[in-house]
Amino acid sequence: MVAPASVRLPDPPVIFCAGVTKTYGDGALAVAALRGVDLEVHAGELMLLAGPSGCGKTTLVSIIAGLLARDGGRCQIDGLDFDALTAREKTRLRGRSLGFVFQSLHLLASLTAVENVAAPLLIAGVRQSTALAQAAALLGEFGFDRRMQQARPARLSGGQQQRVALARAMVHDPRVIVCDEPTSALDGASGHAVMDLLRRSVLSRRRALLVVTHDPRIFNFGDRIAHMEDGRITRVENLPSPHSPRPL
Numbered sequence: 729m730v731a732p733a734s735v736r737l738p739d740p741p742v743i744f745c746a747g748v749t750k751t752y753g754d755g756a757l758a759v760a761a762l763r764g765v766d767l768e769v770h771a772g773e774l775m776l777l778a779g780p781s782g783c784g785k786t787t788l789v790s791i792i793a794g795l796l797a798r799d800g801g802r803c804q805i806d807g808l809d810f811d812a813l814t815a816r817e818k819t820r821l822r823g824r825s826l827g828f829v830f831q832s833l834h835l836l837a838s839l840t841a842v843e844n845v846a847a848p849l850l851i852a853g854v855r856q857s858t859a860l861a862q863a864a865a866l867l868g869e870f871g872f873d874r875r876m877q878q879a880r881p882a883r884l885s886g887g888q889q890q891r892v893a894l895a896r897a898m899v900h901d902p903r904v905i906v907c908d909e910p911t912s913a914l915d916g917a918s919g920h921a922v923m924d925l926l927r928r929s930v931l932s933r934r935r936a937l938l939v940v941t942h943d944p945r946i947f948n949f950g951d952r953i954a955h956m957e958d959g960r961i962t963r964v965e966n967l968p969s970p971h972s973p974r975p976l
C-alpha cells in the first residue's frame with residue numbers, strides 16, 4: 729500500500745545489522761562470538777551497548793566499523809555494506825562516514841595532540857594548514873588551550889588523551905561514531921566530560937553513535953541501551969530523559 733503524501737516515513741537506520749554471525753577459529757577450537765545480531769541505530773541517536781565480558785561487543789563494533797569481516801547476516805552503514813566494497817571503496821567509506829575510538833587509543837606518540845587530530849584530514853588529502861586549523865578549532869571546543877594542543881600524548885592525562893582520540897574520530901564530520909569503552913579508564917569527572925562531548929556531537933550533527941560500555945555511571949547519556957548476552961542482543965530499552973547538553 730502506498731503511504732499518503734502527508735505521512736512521513738521514518739528515516740532508514742544509519743547503522744543496520746540483521747542476523748550477523750561471526751565464529752573465530754574452527755573445529756574443536758571454534759568460538760561462536762556472534763550468533764545472529766540484529767541492531768538498528770538512527771541519526772541523532774546515542775545507543776549504548778552493554779553486556780558481560782566475552783559476550784561479543786568488541787567483535788560486533790569491529791564488524792560495524794568494517795575492521796573485521798562477518799561470516800553471515802547483513803550489516804550496513806548509511807545503506808552501504810563494507811563486505812560488498814573493494815579495498816579502496818572501504819577506505820573511502822571509513823574516511824567519509826566513520827569515526828572510531830577503541831579501548832587502546834592508538835594515539836601517535838611522536839605527534840602533538842593537534843597533529844594527531846589532523847591526521848585523518850591529511851590522509852583524506854586536505855591541505856596541511858587547513859587540517860591543522862580545523863583540528864585546533866575542534867580541540868579548542870574540547871577545552872584544549874594552545875599549550876595543550878602542542879603537547880605530545882605522553883604529557884596529557886588519561887581523560888585528555890581520550891578527548892584527543894574523540895576529536896580525531898570526529899574531525900572529518902562522520903555520520904557514525906563507534907566507541908569501545910570510552911570511559912573505562914577514566915575517573916567520574918573525566919568520563920562525564922567525554923560523554924558530554926559525545927552527546928553534544930549527536931545533538932548537533934544528527935549522527936548515529938554506538939558506545940560499548942560496562943559503566944553504569946554513563947547510562948544517562950544514552951537514548952537507548954542494547955543488552956548483549958552470549959553473542960546476541962537480547963533486549964533494547966529506552967533510557968529515561970537522556971542528558972541534553974548544549975550542542976557542539
Ligand SMILES: Nc1ncnc2c1ncn2[C@@H]1O[C@H](COP(=O)(O)OP(=O)(O)OP(=O)(O)O)[C@@H](O)[C@H]1O
Pocket residue numbers: 752753759760761779780781782783784785786787788
Ligand atoms: N581474535 C580472536 N580469536 C579467537 N577468539 C576471539 C578473538 N577475539 C575474541 N574472541 C572470543 O570471542 C568472544 C567475544 O569476544 P569479544 O572481545 O567480542 O567480547 P566482549 O564482549 O567485547 O568482551 P570484553 O567486554 O571483555 O571486552 C569471546 O569468547 C572471545 O574470547
